[in-house]
Amino acid sequence: MLSLKDINAWYGLSHVVQGISLDVRPGEVAAILGRNGAGKTTLLRTIMGLIDRRSGIVEFDGTDIMQMPIHERYHRGLAYVPEDRRIVPGLSVRENLRLGFVGLRAKAEEEAVIAEACETFPRLRQRLDQEGVTLSGGEQQMLAIARALVAKPRMILLDEPSEGIMPVLIDEMYELFKRWKQQGLSVILVEQDVERALEVADRAYIVDQGRIIFAGTAKMLLNDREMQERYCSV
Amino acid sequence: MDLLLTQLATGLALGSIYVIVGLGLSLIFGMLHVVNFAHGAFFMVGGYVGVFVFAKTGNFWFSLVAVPLVVGVIGMAVERVLIRPLYGRNIDDPLLLTFGLSYIFVEVIRITFGLEGIPFGTPRELRGAVDIGVGFIPLYRIFLVALTAAILIALWLFLEKTSYGLIVRAGARDPEIVRVLGIDISRVWLFVFGLGTGIAGLAGFLSAPIQSVNPDMGVPVLAEAFVVTVVGGMGSLVGSVVAGLLVGVVVSITSLFAPDMARVSIFILMAVVLLVRPQGLFGRKGAMG
Ligand SMILES: Nc1ncnc2c1ncn2[C@@H]1O[C@H](COP(=O)(O)OP(=O)(O)O)[C@@H](O)[C@H]1O
Ligand SMILES: [Mg+2]
Numbered sequence: 167m168l169s170l171k172d173i174n175a176w177y178g179l180s181h182v183v184q185g186i187s188l189d190v191r192p193g194e195v196a197a198i199l200g201r202n203g204a205g206k207t208t209l210l211r212t213i214m215g216l217i218d219r220r221s222g223i224v225e226f227d228g229t230d231i232m233q234m235p236i237h238e239r240y241h242r243g244l245a246y247v248p249e250d251r252r253i254v255p256g257l258s259v260r261e262n263l264r265l266g267f268v269g270l271r272a273k274a275e276e277e278a279v280i281a282e283a284c285e286t287f288p289r290l291r292q293r294l295d296q297e298g299v300t301l302s303g304g305e306q307q308m309l310a311i312a313r314a315l316v317a318k319p320r321m322i323l324l325d326e327p328s329e330g331i332m333p334v335l336i337d338e339m340y341e342l343f344k345r346w347k348q349q350g351l352s353v354i355l356v357e358q359d360v361e362r363a364l365e366v367a368d369r370a371y372i373v374d375q376g377r378i379i380f381a382g383t384a385k386m387l388l389n390d391r392e393m394q395e396r397y398c399s400v
Numbered sequence: 401m402d403l404l405l406t407q408l409a410t411g412l413a414l415g416s417i418y419v420i421v422g423l424g425l426s427l428i429f430g431m432l433h434v435v436n437f438a439h440g441a442f443f444m445v446g447g448y449v450g451v452f453v454f455a456k457t458g459n460f461w462f463s464l465v466a467v468p469l470v471v472g473v474i475g476m477a478v479e480r481v482l483i484r485p486l487y488g489r490n491i492d493d494p495l496l497l498t499f500g501l502s503y504i505f506v507e508v509i510r511i512t513f514g515l516e517g518i519p520f521g522t523p524r525e526l527r528g529a530v531d532i533g534v535g536f537i538p539l540y541r542i543f544l545v546a547l548t549a550a551i552l553i554a555l556w557l558f559l560e561k562t563s564y565g566l567i568v569r570a571g572a573r574d575p576e577i578v579r580v581l582g583i584d585i586s587r588v589w590l591f592v593f594g595l596g597t598g599i600a601g602l603a604g605f606l607s608a609p610i611q612s613v614n615p616d617m618g619v620p621v622l623a624e625a626f627v628v629t630v631v632g633g634m635g636s637l638v639g640s641v642v643a644g645l646l647v648g649v650v651v652s653i654t655s656l657f658a659p660d661m662a663r664v665s666i667f668i669l670m671a672v673v674l675l676v677r678p679q680g681l682f683g684r685k686g687a688m689g
Contacts, residue, residue: 214580216576216580218488235584237579237581237582237583237584237585238582239582240580240581241582246580248577248580252574252576252577254569254570254573254574254577257566257569257570257573261566261570264566265566265567265570265578265581265583266581268563268564268566268583269567269578269581269582269584270582314581317581
C-alpha cells in the first residue's frame with residue numbers, strides 16, 4: 167500500500183528525518199512512536215509533500231508520489247490529519263466538511279456527506295452551523311478526521327489524534343479506528359500515548375533522532391517495557 | 401445644507417471607484433499575500449482598453465463587459481508567468497516585480513497611444529442629471545453607485561454561496577490544508593489575480609468619463625487604493641467597501657471647503673485610523689471576509 171524508501175528531510179541545514187524506510191500493508195495500522203522532537207510529524211509532512219527539502223521514494227499503490235503536486239495525493243486516496251487539526255477559521259463546521267469534497271473530481275452529494283459525517287461523529291450534528299474553531303479540542307479533532315474521510319481515502323495519516331483531548335472522546339475515537347480495520351482502511355498512527363496506540367496497531371515503529379530504532383509487531387513492543395520507557399516517554 | 405448633501409452623494413460615487421479598486425487590491429493581498437504595486441497600471445490599462453473597444457464598437461455596454469475580461473486575462477498571464485515563480489520567497493520580491501511592471505505598462509501605453517490623454521465623453525445613455533431631492537447629480541454618478549452595489553452583491557454571492565468561493569475563503573486563511581484536501585490552489589491564485597486586476601481595469605474604464613484617459617492616471621489611484629486597504633484593514637473585503645466610501649466622501653467634502661486639501665485629506669484620514677486602530681477598521685491578521 168505505502169512503501170517508504172530512504173526518506174530524508176531537512177529544515178534548513180538540520181537533517182531531521184534521516185533515511186527512514188518502512189512498509190504499510192493494505193488494512194494495516196502502523197503506529198509510529200517516539201519522543202517529542204524525534205521527527206514523526208516531519209515524516210508525515212514529507213510523505214504529504216509539505217517539506218521542501220526532502221529525498222527518497224514514497225510509493226503509494228506502486229507509484230512514486232514524491233514529486234507529485236501536493237493535492238494529487240488526496241485524489242489518489244491518501245488523506246492526512248495534521249497535528250494541529252487545521253480547522254479553517256471563519257468557516258462553519260459544515261463548510262469545513264464541504265472543503266473535504268469541493269476539490270474532488272467526482273462531486274459528492276453535500277447532504278449525504280454531511281449525514282455520514284454526523285453518523286460517525288454525532289457530536290458534530292448540533293454544531294454544523296457553528297464556526298469550526300469554536301468547537302472544543304476533541305470536537306475539532308473529530309471534525310478534522312471527518313473532513314479527511316469525505317474523500318473515502320484508502321489510507322489515512324493521523325498525527326497525535328488523542329493529544330489534549332478528554333478521555334471519553336479518545337475512547338470514541340479509538341472505537342472508530344478499530345472499525346476502520348474491519349473496513350480495510352490503512353492507517354499510520356503517530357501517537358504519544360503508547361498503550362493506546364498499541365491497542366489498535368498491527369506494527370509499531372519507534373523513531374529517535376530521525377531514524378527508526380525499533381520495528382516490529384505491536385505485540386513485540388507491548389512486551390518490551392524497556393524499549394517503551396527508554397524511547398517513548400515524553 | 402443641500403450643497404453638503406449633494407457633495408456627499410458625489411463622494412459616494414467617487415468612493416465607488418475607490419471601493420472597486422481597493423477590493424481588487426485587498427482580494428489579491430488577502431489570498432496571495434502579494435502587494436500588487438501594478439494595480440494602478442491595470443486600472444490605467446483598463447481605461448485604454450475600454451476607450452479602444454468603444455471606439456471600435458461604439459457600444460458602451462459591450463465595452464463594459466470586455467474591459468474586465470481583457471484586463472483579467474492580462475492579469476492572469478502576469479500571475480502565471482511572472483509572479484508564480486516568486487511564491488514562497490520574501491514578500492518584497494513580488495512587490496518589486498509588480499512595481500517594475502507598472503513602469504513597463506505605462507511605457508508601453510505611452511509608446512502606443514502617446515503621452516496626451518484621450519478624452520472620453522459620458523456615454524449617451526448615461527448623460528443628464530437626476531434630482532435626488534436635495535439637488536441634481538449627474539446620472540452617471542448614480543450609475544457608478546448602482547454598478548458598484550451590483551458588483552458587491554455578485555462578489556458576496558460568489559464568495560459565500562459557491563464552492564469556488566468557499567475555496568477562496570479557505571485558501572486565504574490556510575492554503576496548506578486546502579492543498580492537503582485535494583485542491584490545486586495555484587489555479588485559485590491565478591483566478592483571484594485575474595479577478596482583482598480585471599475589476600481594477602473596469603474601474604479604470606468607469607473613471608474615463610470623469611477624467612481623461614492618460615498614461616499616468618493609475619499613479620494617484622494606486623496611492624488611493626492603498627489608503628483604502630490600509631484604512632479598511634489589509635485583506636478585509638468589508639473593510640475595503642466601508643473605507644472606499646469613506647475616502648470618497650472625505651475627498652469630496654474636503655474639496656467643498658478646502659479644495660487644496662482634498663488630495664492630502666485621505667492621507668490624514670489614514671494617519672488618524674492607523675493611530676487609533678493600527679490593523680485598520682476591519683483588519684484581522686490574514687483575514688478575509
Ligand atoms: N518548522 C521547523 N523549522 C525548523 N525546525 C523544525 C521545524 N519543525 C520541527 N523542527 C525540528 O525538527 C525536529 C523534529 O520535529 P517534529 O517532526 O515536529 O518531531 P515530533 O513530531 O516527533 O515531535 C525537532 O528537533 C524540531 O525542533
Ligand atoms: Mg509531532
